Amino acid sequence: MRPHDNRFVMLALAGVHRIAMRTPFRLLIASSVLALTIVPIVHAEKFSLSTGVFGITCTSTGQLCDPPETLAIGDPTKAIKVRKFVYTAAAQHCSSGRILVELDGRPVGRMRFVSRNETATLRKRKGLRLTAGTHTFAFRFEGKVGGCNTGAVSGWGGEITVIGRR
Numbered sequence: 001m002r003p004h005d006n007r008f009v010m011l012a013l014a015g016v017h018r019i020a021m022r023t024p025f026r027l028l029i030a031s032s033v034l035a036l037t038i039v040p041i042v043h044a045e046k047f048s049l050s051t052g053v054f055g056i057t058c059t060s061t062g063q064l065c066d067p068p069e070t071l072a073i074g075d076p077t078k079a080i081k082v083r084k085f086v087y088t089a090a091a092q093h094c095s096s097g098r099i100l101v102e103l104d105g106r107p108v109g110r111m112r113f114v115s116r117n118e119t120a121t122l123r124k125r126k127g128l129r130l131t132a133g134t135h136t137f138a139f140r141f142e143g144k145v146g147g148c149n150t151g152a153v154s155g156w157g158g159e160i161t162v163i164g165r166r
Contacts, residue, residue, distance in 0.1 A: 044165035047080070049073055055090065055157035056141070063145075065153045068102075068138040074130060075166055081127035082164040087111055087139075088119045090157035095147035097156060102138040103128065113144060127164065137162065 051071050060066040074080065087099045093116035100110045101122060108128060111120035139160055143153035 044081070046163070047166055048161055048163050050161045051139075051159060053090070053157070053159045055092070055155065057155045058141075058153050061152050063143045063149075063151075063153055064100075065141040065143070065156055068140045069160065071137045071139070071160065071162065072134055073137060073162060074134040075132060076134075078132050078166065080130050080164055080166040082130065082162055083124055083127050084163050085109075085111070085122040086119060086161045086163065087114070087121075088158050088160075089114045089116055091116050092157065093117075095143055095145075095149035095153075097141045097143040097149075097153065099160070100140040100142055102140070103130075104135055105138075110142075115147075 049071065051069055054069055056065065056067065056069060058065040073082075085099070085101055089097075093114075096113045096115045098111045098113045098120065099122075101108050109122045109124070111122045114120045141153060141156040143149050143156075145151060148154075
């Protein structure tokens with residue numbers, strides 16, 4: 001132990017009031033208290049954004065339906081974090097399918113297969129951070145053979161909700 005370490009230990013044992021009398025320490029305490037009173041504690045505000053109920057007639061052939069349902073999202077001044085996506089399939093679905101999620105043209109995840117009136121949730125554990133500005137989510141429906149689907153998806157619909165914090 002170095003000599004200055006012993007002095008600190010002795011001062012600590014003698015009581016905090018001796019240390020508090022030193023000018024640099026008082027300045028540190030005063031500035032810390034001032035900083036705590038000036039900087040408010042800010043909690044991220046939750047948000048929820050929905051596509052509303054929609055229906056799409058596919059113009060493509062095969063199991064991947066085009067065009068996708070899209071949703072513009074963002075804050076012009078600050079970043080936001082998306083935590084999850086919730087899809088509720090329309091009552092008119094006659095076969096199962098799942099949603100493939102893209103952000104600004106890049107894949108970010110996919111949901112489980114659902115049938116009519118079922119709900120699927122895609123959670124992003126660490127959150128999907130979006131920089132300030134407007135971004136676009138594209139939701140594509142991928143079908144699978146069964147029910148009325150004999151090899152191609154003709155249409156799909158429902159409602160998709162995006163949940164996060166800003």
